[in-house]
Structure formats: structure tokens, C-alpha cells
Amino acid sequence: MRRGEIYRVHHPSDDPKLYRCFVVVSRQTLVDSKFPTVICAPILTRGHGFSTQVSVGIDEGLKHESWILCDNLISLRKVQLTRFVGSLTLSKREELDRALKMSLALE
Numbered sequence: 711m712r713r714g715e716i717y718r719v720h721h722p723s724d725d726p727k728l729y730r731c732f733v734v735v736s737r738q739t740l741v742d743s744k745f746p747t748v749i750c751a752p753i754l755t756r757g758h759g760f761s762t763q764v765s766v767g768i769d770e771g772l773k774h775e776s777w778i779l780c781d782n783l784i785s786l787r788k789v790q791l792t793r794f795v796g797s798l799t800l801s802k803r804e805e806l807d808r809a810l811k812m813s814l815a816l817e
Contacts, residue, residue, distance in 0.1 A: 711734060711741050711748070711788065711791060712734065712738065712741065712797070713734050713735065713736060713737065713738050713741060713803075714733065714734065714797055714798040714802075714803045714806070715733070715734050715794065715796075715797050715798075716731055716732070716733050716734075716753065716766075716770060716771060716772070716794075716795040716796050716797065716798070717731065717732055717734070717750075717790075717791040717792070717793055717794055717795060718730070718731050718793040718795050719731070719732055719786060719790050719791065719793070720790070720793075730752055730753070731752070731753040731772065731776070731795055732750035732751065732752055732753060732784070732786060732791075733750060733751050733753060733766075733778050733798065733806070734748050734749075734750055734791070735748075735749050735750060735751050735780075735783065735806065735810060736748040736749040736750075746787055746788060746789075747785045747786060747787050747788065748785070748786060748788055748791070749783055749784070749785055750783070750784055750785075750786050750791075751778050751779060751780050751782065751783055751784075751806075751810075752778075752779050752782050752784065753766060753772070753776045753777065753778050753779070754776060754777055754779055755774060755775070755776050755777075756777065757776070757777025757779070760781075761808075761809065761812045762779070762780045762781045762809050762812050762813040763777045763778065763779055763780065763781075763809060764777065764778040764780070764802065764805045764806050764809050765777055766778055766798070766802065769799070770795075770796045770797065770798055770799070770802065771795040771796020771797070772795065772796065778806060778809070780806070780809040780810050780812070780813040781813045783813075
């Protein structure tokens with residue numbers, strides 16, 4: 711598992727959808743550790759183009775154009791992240807970093 715990878719998760723927490731895609735946003739040190747959870751950002755098919763959202767789609771392994779929502783971060787158990795979908799390109803990871811900084815008000 712790597713930062714920037716996208717996984718399809720079955721029934722995540724209180725989500726009404728049967729499946730939802732998430733991108734791993736935790737730092738790689740945490741991902742590689744024995745800690746049981748990682749921080750992820752949900753991917754939805756609707757977005758508004760806010761500075762805290764990143765557009766993704768077929769190039770990243772998804773079936774249609776979607777948005778990573780950095781304002782809705784969630785902690786997921788690593789064992790839930792088994793259905794690999796794809797990975798973000800370097801440029802998309804850089805966009806994700808900017809969106810995360812905006813959502814967390816970091817300079």
C-alpha cells in the first residue's frame with residue numbers, strides 16, 4: 711500500500727453506498743508501520759471544483775470522472791483497503807497535497 715493509491719472499500723462507516731473509493735493520504739511512514747489505520751479521502755462523482763477538491767478519472771483507474779474531497783478525511787483500517795483501483799500520477803499527488811493544505815489551513 712502506498713500514499714496516493716486508490717482503493718474501493720465495501721460499506722465504509724456510515725456511508726449509504728455499498729462501495730466507495732478512497733485515496734490514501736497518510737504519510738508513507740504511517741502506511742508502512744504496524745499502526746492499523748490510515749487516513750483516506752473519499753472520492754465522489756460530484757464535485758464543485760473547490761480548492762479542496764481534486765478531479766480524477768479514467769487515468770487513475772476509475773470508471774468515470776470524479777473528485778477527491780479533502781474536506782471529508784476519514785480513518786480506515788488497512789485491512790479494508792484490499793480492492794486496488796489505481797494510483798495518482800505525480801501531478802495529481804501534487805494537486806492532492808495543495809488541496810490537503812487548503813482543507814487543513816496549512817501554509
